[in-house]
Amino acid sequence: MRYLYIAGKWTEAADGGTSQTINPYDATPLDTLAEAGDRDVDAAVTAAREAFDEGPWRRSTVTERAALLGRIADLLQRDREQLAHTESLDTGKTLNEARADVDDTTAVFRYYAGIAGAHAGRVVDPGRPGVVSRIVHEPVGVCALIAPWNYPLLQISWKLAPALAAGNTTVIKPSELTPLSTVALVGLFEEADLPPGVLNLLLGRGGTAGQALVAHPGVDLISFTGGLATGEKIMATAAHGVRRVALELGGKNPNVVFDGTDFDTVVDNALTAAFLHSGQVCSAGARLIVQDSLHDSFVAELAARADRIRVGSGLDPETECGPLISAEQRAKVERYIALGLSEGAELLAGGKRPASPDLEHGFFLRPTVFAGCRRDMTVVREEVFGPLVTVERFSTEEEAVWLGNDTSYGLAAGVWTSDAGQAERVAGALRHGTVWINDYHPYLPQAEWGGFGKSGIGRELGPSGLEEYQEKKHIYHNTSPAPAHWFSG
Numbered sequence: 001m002r003y004l005y006i007a008g009k010w011t012e013a014a015d016g017g018t019s020q021t022i023n024p025y026d027a028t029p030l031d032t033l034a035e036a037g038d039r040d041v042d043a044a045v046t047a048a049r050e051a052f053d054e055g056p057w058r059r060s061t062v063t064e065r066a067a068l069l070g071r072i073a074d075l076l077q078r079d080r081e082q083l084a085h086t087e088s089l090d091t092g093k094t095l096n097e098a099r100a101d102v103d104d105t106t107a108v109f110r111y112y113a114g115i116a117g118a119h120a121g122r123v124v125d126p127g128r129p130g131v132v133s134r135i136v137h138e139p140v141g142v143c144a145l146i147a148p149w150n151y152p153l154l155q156i157s158w159k160l161a162p163a164l165a166a167g168n169t170t171v172i173k174p175s176e177l178t179p180l181s182t183v184a185l186v187g188l189f190e191e192a193d194l195p196p197g198v199l200n201l202l203l204g205r206g207g208t209a210g211q212a213l214v215a216h217p218g219v220d221l222i223s224f225t226g227g228l229a230t231g232e233k234i235m236a237t238a239a240h241g242v243r244r245v246a247l248e249l250g251g252k253n254p255n256v257v258f259d260g261t262d263f264d265t266v267v268d269n270a271l272t273a274a275f276l277h278s279g280q281v282c283s284a285g286a287r288l289i290v291q292d293s294l295h296d297s298f299v300a301e302l303a304a305r306a307d308r309i310r311v312g313s314g315l316d317p318e319t320e321c322g323p324l325i326s327a328e329q330r331a332k333v334e335r336y337i338a339l340g341l342s343e344g345a346e347l348l349a350g351g352k353r354p355a356s357p358d359l360e361h362g363f364f365l366r367p368t369v370f371a372g373c374r375r376d377m378t379v380v381r382e383e384v385f386g387p388l389v390t391v392e393r394f395s396t397e398e399e400a401v402w403l404g405n406d407t408s409y410g411l412a413a414g415v416w417t418s419d420a421g422q423a424e425r426v427a428g429a430l431r432h433g434t435v436w437i438n439d440y441h442p443y444l445p446q447a448e449w450g451g452f453g454k455s456g457i458g459r460e461l462g463p464s465g466l467e468e469y470q471e472k473k474h475i476y477h478n479t480s481p482a483p484a485h486w487f488s489g
């Protein structure tokens with residue numbers, strides 16, 4: 001049984017509600033969870049409010065906060081194997097990818113421990129004698145941090161590390177589908193002696209606990225990563241009371257391939273871009289845009305290699321792609337496959353569940369390649385969030401840029417070219433929050449992450465990721481006050 005964590009105590013739900021998390025590999029139950037209701041949400045926000053208004057955290061020094069974040073990074077590394085195992089079981093991703101997630105999470109805590117003191121504010125030249133003017137950065141208050149199921153540990157770290165570094169208090173809610181690594185992370189904060197109320201954990205469904213959390217008037221800021229429809233709803237809810245929102249809502253990311261790049265390298269990276277974690281990645285390179293002269297040989301090799309991807313349990317070292325997160329997510333991807341076929345896309349690989357009887361209870365789907373795609377097809381326009389890549393073709397650089405920008409999203413894009421001038425021109429022209437040149441997927445804790453267009457609002461990581469959680473106050477100090485003489489009376 002896993003509990004809620006409110007005001008420094010592990011607790012059942014007030015109404016005794018529970019739910020279960022299941023293993024996407026075979027649909028068997030993994031653990032029972034306390035399921036938060038309205039009263040628990042209220043208790044968690046109240047605890048965070050009291051800790052912010054009266055507790056020591058906001059008044060602690062940057063050095064103290066950085067030390068705590070550094071300690072969390074140490075504990076994450078101590079428990080690396082165990083955390084990776086939990087993450088792999090709960091999400092279905094391979095153990096190797098889960099290990100990389102724990103390492104990346106550690107790096108995020110270390111990064112914010114390192115820069116916490118470097119963004120405290122600045123001195124402004126007031127242009128008047130006797131006046132001292134400065135901008136100070138202060139915490140925003142109570143932050144509601146809501147994470148998705150594809151990178152549970154990593155995504156919560158992008159929010160939690162900067163929120164705490166800035167001196168805020170928090171209520172976190174992992175996805176109901178993948179709460180286990182977040183529960184373990186909260187245990188590490190308890191071990192590191194974080195003061196009670198600074199970090200509160202709610203477990204529960206989005207439509208109930210999540211919705212009650214974002215609607216709670218005690219919350220000052222909401223940071224959410226998830227689907228577009230949920231993000232729009234959260235933004236509308238946050239409008240009441242004019243609360244701050246930061247949203248990361250996924251993407252439909254173009255991966256543009258020019259002729260002249262090393263063939264094996266580009267095919268290999270196109271597979272990683274599209275099928276890492278079964279394509280359940282907000283920045284997945286799910287929309288390949290390939291130059292005419294290369295197109296036919298490229299798609300043939302891509303499909304042949306996609307057919308060879310080994311699908312199975314994330315814990316099996318032979319596995320390259322695990323299951324999808326849920327029956328619902330797989331059904332969604334299967335609807336897109338049917339839609340793609342009905343719209344005239346050419347199925348070159350996958351499009352079906354694996355034949356192996358071992359995998360029949362899990363939420364598996366073979367990596368799928370659609371060629372002959374047009375920009376007006378639904379599979380090309382909407383985020384599928386599964387192992388499905390579409391291929392379009394182009395002839396000129398202008399056309400490639402135009403296609404790459406022909407999306408309502410704008411999270412990430414890839415460009416493959418051996419011409420450095422072309423690489424810079426295309427990267428400059430693409431309207432996406434991250435552009436990878438001759439690579440795909442790497443991100444850095446020190447580099448901003450976020451989207452143009454419907455991919456969201458605000459930036460995570462880098463200095464901007466910290467500033468999301470800071471209020472900026474101008475303190476203007478006239479050291480030689482004198483009458484203003486505006487009025488004569």
Ligand code: TXE
Pocket residue numbers: 146147148149150173174175176204205206207209210211212214225226227228230231233234248249250251281282329332383384385
């Ligand atoms: O996400 P939701 P779902 C996309 C992807 C996927 C689709 C739906 O296309 O197919 O979203 O996935 C919580 N108030 N992404 O339904 O609903 C929920 O409990 C407050 C892209 O799983 O957005 C979970 O913790 N919270 C994405 C989190 O929001 C609410 C990653 C995400 O759930 C809520 C995941 C509400 N009303 C899915 N409703 C990315 N950007 O990487 C739900 N939640």
